Amino acid sequence: MEPLLSMVISAVGTVASSAMSGAGGEMGRRTSERLYGLLSRTRSEDGEAGAGCATDGHPPTLPGTEPEQTAAARRLMEAARRSPEFAREVAEWVREASWLAPRAVPAVAQGASRPQMLPPATAAFTDREHVLAAITALLDEEDRPPSASTVVALIGPGGMGKTAAAVQCAYELRDRFPDGVLFADLKGASAGTALAPSDVLARFLERLGVPPTMVPGDEARQRDLYRDCTADRRLIVVLDNAHDDAQVVPLLPASPGSLVLVTSRHRPGRLVAEYGARPLPLGPLSTADSVRLLRRIAGNERSAAPDEVVRAVAEGTGGIPLAVCTTGAGLAVREHLGWERVARQLSERIHGRGREGEVMPNARPDTSNAPVDPVRRAQDVSYRELTPECAAFYRALAVWAWPTVTVLCAAQAAGVGEGEARELLEQLARVHLLEEVEEERYRFHDLGRAHARELAIAEDGHGRMATAVRRVAVAYLRFAADADFRVLPLRWRLGPAYTGRVLPESSDPADRKRALAELRRERENLAAVIRAADHHGFDDLVWQLCEAMWGLHLMLGFHAQWIETHLLGVEAARRRAAEFGDPRAVGRMLVQLAFGYMGVGRPDDAEAALAGAVAADGDCGHHRGRASAVEALGLLRLKQWRYAEAQDCFEEAREVLRRIREGEDGWRDVPRAEALLEHHIGRAQARQRHFSAALAGLNGALVKFRELSGGGDSYNEARVYMSLGETHLDAGDADLARVCLDKAVEAMNAAGAGLQLADAAELRSRCHRLGDRPAEEAADLRTAEKCYEDHEDPAGLERVRARLAELGA
Structure with a gap:
């Protein structure tokens, strides 16, 4: 294939993809419309037409498949050969389209990003020198495959210190990898908590210098761009807590000079067979190393203890690093807790009673005869030493697998004030039952969460746990609705969470930017709250949370999460409607879901969702919602170059709006909605080259916007x-x-x-x-x-x- 034709095919593919997803913003839209104009003229240039081009009486269609894109490119080339002027326009358009392609930022580019995403290393790291030695030996192998990254999988049970070992090795080796370090906690303790590769790819691409607006919506194109971005870089990529190989493979960099460190509880099969990964099992620490780590964490201020007692404590932890750290942290912060007492507690099977039969505070019920594993024994010892208030707080945090525990989340889960929550979070972090990952942002080790959740079920019961989840969901809905209102203050919205909110007197772009950043920071927690509310049957909160995330997704994408959460929102709204809830929510959720589908290039799914929205709003007589759904269908038609159909949709939506009577739902929004539709109609007419009608309509829209109450x-x-x-x-x-x-x-x-x-x-x-x-x-x-x-x-x-x-x- 000739190089010039390849360039044109690539440009057509880029523009067609951008047209559906909205990538490239207004520049992307204009470039798509210029392609439409060029293809419209190919028939008049040679009297014939082909795929993607004008046919008898019909305008061009958006070339969505590779064969259609190739055919459209050939038509452009054929017409260009016959007309130097047309050739000049095609060349200019190809150059314009090249700026729309998601662009890798080379490591050598001026201002290129050198991401440093490693979390802080622990100062108490002990042993594991053999891991660093093994990785270094692999990197220095003379016969190492020259075309692949070095992949090492640290495998072992939970609590074995895999994360700490991977982070420590990355710090030790980072001077050999000058282009930076990428790190992601894949949250793979279970399939339900595991992050989608798309979420991680979006985060990595931005840290590699790709603007958020240029990050593709679908995983396949994200993966291609990630490979472009990493091809010439020497990186360390740490993929922590992987659930399975399928979660890891899309995140492997396309660079033979890179190192990938994977931690997982499961032995990698595909990574070993197809990517040459070297598994390194991690076992318990030796007793000597456990003693050294215990003394280091407990601190020199601790009163001295006989070596045999310290050794007994170390043996009671089983050499499991998490158990050692939890035990040492308890000794460090609790002066009254003696080494002998800890040794005795760790050596006994825990039945809820001490050696003399006394009932222990915060004891965990145990009716089985199975031995308790060392991590659980250490957690039980720390839990027994908590005050009743802190113990209840600890249990409340585990009612759901929150990605991170914020002060807001903790306070609501436990039903306490934020000041008290801050103090209790610090207490739990000091005894190693929580880890502070950022300022006022904490997380459990997944074994810690399992421990706290088991206690919550036994001591609080499912009813109180569900109540805690609802408090968290309500608080996050309040937070998200407030931020969303600041991001898009004029948009039409649904749900009682927005009741009573008043538009600001003046627009503050800086505040909109801050609000969007706040939503983004809580994005994963918001998605987890939606899943938790769905699990507990809080359908009223599920769809309202989706509504409150509209500004986040519209502005920033994150399409995998968008679609996942809004599928839950659709079903929740349907269930509520069947139970005398708000039937308007069904159409609203379907419209928002449709935009998510558009973002990943799934127009058929988007169209089906919008058809469902039109029907749902029609069934409940919700004119404002139906107008919005029909308008959205018109916007889809604009993206598809079906301009006459788009105009029909916008005119139909305008007629639906005019059925709204004073005082009915959406009445106050009608003038602005009509102005927006006049604008859309003018755009659709302009694309059909009905310039007089388009100019008249656009000037009419201008007047309507000026006449809006509140100063236009x-x-x-x-x-x-x-x-x-x-x-x-x-x-x-x-x-x-x-x-x-x-x-x-x-x-x-x-x-x-x-x-x-x-x-x-x-x-x-x-x-x-x-x-x-x-x-x-x-x-x-x-x-x-x-x-x-x-x-x-x-x-x-x-x-x-x-x-x-x-x-x-």
């Missing part, structure tokens, strides 16, 4: 000015386009909408280019450059700098 909607006014500018450009009137884009730039600047300002300035620079005004073009490009710098958008920055270089500016 200046941001959407600016968006309409952008569409007017584009329409004038497509109609061949660059001067009128510039007048409209002047207004757009002014409005975006006033609104503090940095990335949208960059987009407006870039589009206006095109007007100057067409008018042969290089100085004005360069000025607009510099404005865009500054915005992209401020918002850390390297793709946009690279694009405008390339054009500035062409201008010699």
